[in-house]
Amino acid sequence: MPNTQPPRQLHVHLVSDATGETLNSITRACLVQFERAHPIEHHWTLIRTTGQMDKVLSGIEAHPGLVLFTVVNDRLRQHLLNGCRQLGVKFVSVLDPIISALTDHFGQVARGQSGRQHALDAEYFDRIAAMDFALAHDDGQSARNYEDADVILIGVSRSSKTPTCIYLANRGVKAANIPLVPNCPLPPELFQVKKPLVIGLTKDVNSLVQIRRNRLAMIAKDEDSDYVDPQSIRDEVAQARKLCTEHNWPMIDVTRRSIEETAATIIQMLSEHRDALLDAKSAAESREQA
Incomplete structure (x- = not known):
């Protein structure tokens, strides 16, 4: 009882x-x-x-x-x-x-x-540099510097890209984010990066509809648009998944995750990504010496 x-x-x-x-x-x-x-x-x-x-x-x-x-x-x-x-x-x-x-x-x-x-040590300055990077590379800005990122987050509108990047920056991770907008081409620099880990963020369609409607209400915009249309959003999410699959970019469903939980998953994935890069570098050096 x-x-x-x-x-x-x-x-x-x-x-x-x-x-x-x-x-x-x-x-x-x-x-x-x-x-x-x-x-x-x-x-x-x-x-x-x-x-x-x-x-x-x-x-x-x-x-x-x-x-x-x-x-x-x-x-x-x-x-x-x-x-x-x-x-x-x-x-x-x-x-x-x-x-x-x-x-x-x-x-x-x-x-x-x-x-x-809170001492002003090297780690502190790394966090400040990461914060500056996140702000300078928010919402698809400064594409020419993407190779300097640790992580690049992509996702449809309102999938928590920016707050996740800010949280990652506070952990010393340089994160950029790029919105996936229908009929808007992605920066070619995204497809040329070698070092950064590219991750797609996705969210449940119903959650996106509600969040976007709240967003439009806050800025007093008319809701009669594809931005809040469930079928249009469903198509956006499907296209995002297809893009990530084509390029072997991992995806994280953030629907029921807090920003902290999403960031923790990304940090773990980044650690594995860095290990894989080191292994590949070591293997290449071994082949050269053979």
């Missing part, structure tokens, strides 16, 4: 001495496993002093609930832990199990410095 009781309003306090992005991401990933949970989240970020931590503890006292934290400074951690114990609330240090495992694995003590993942 299904549970018909309304979900309880429970408080969750997220405490971080940095931006809180790591803590928020981990918490979100866990909360989706609890369908009936609708917690009231209290975000406490950039907590760097005992005075700031006192305000956090006052907030916890006013709204008791589970405390999740990523605080690496020992003095602030202890201040928070003592306060939670006095208030009788549960608390979890989210990163402790991972840091402990890494300490054992590397035989090295963690530095205990907050926000180190």
Whole structure:
């Protein structure tokens, strides 16, 4: 018999001495496993002093609930832990199990410095370069530089090409995207690329119809066009599949995928693509030396 009781309003306090992005991401990933949970989240970020931590503890006292934290400074951690114990609330240090495992694995003590993942290192600048690339190569722009891409996404209108490219850029992947528009030829540079992985994105016809209608409503355009006609869209999707099949380009159906899930699949495919390129290069060098 299904549970018909309304979900309880429970408080969750997220405490971080940095931006809180790591803590928020981990918490979100866990909360989706609890369908009936609708917690009231209290975000406490950039907590760097005992005075700031006192305000956090006052907030916890006013709204008791589970405390999740990523605080690496020992003095602030202890201040928070003592306060939670006095208030009788549960608390979890989210990163402790991972840091402990890494300490054992590397035989090295963690530095205990907050926000180190945001340091301006080479990886950071790679992400910035990838973001610039995605913006410069959005919607079929700058075709002459396609060979510099890691990934080229193609797909019919509203198949999530641009947001996927932006997400990939945040992971340091240079991604371009090209729309498949009826009666509009594709840039010849697309068919000449050697290094980039070309991937087609597709979506269920009914989903595309609804998304495109919403799009036209937002910009106050008449819906009487092939752009939202189900049969026309069905033809577009079929042509996209045919194109990808002809050129051996893999396709991903993004209908029931989040942007993050699509990007994760692309990153895995890109890794396999790069391995295949390396294998082909090694084989060619072996033949030359033989």
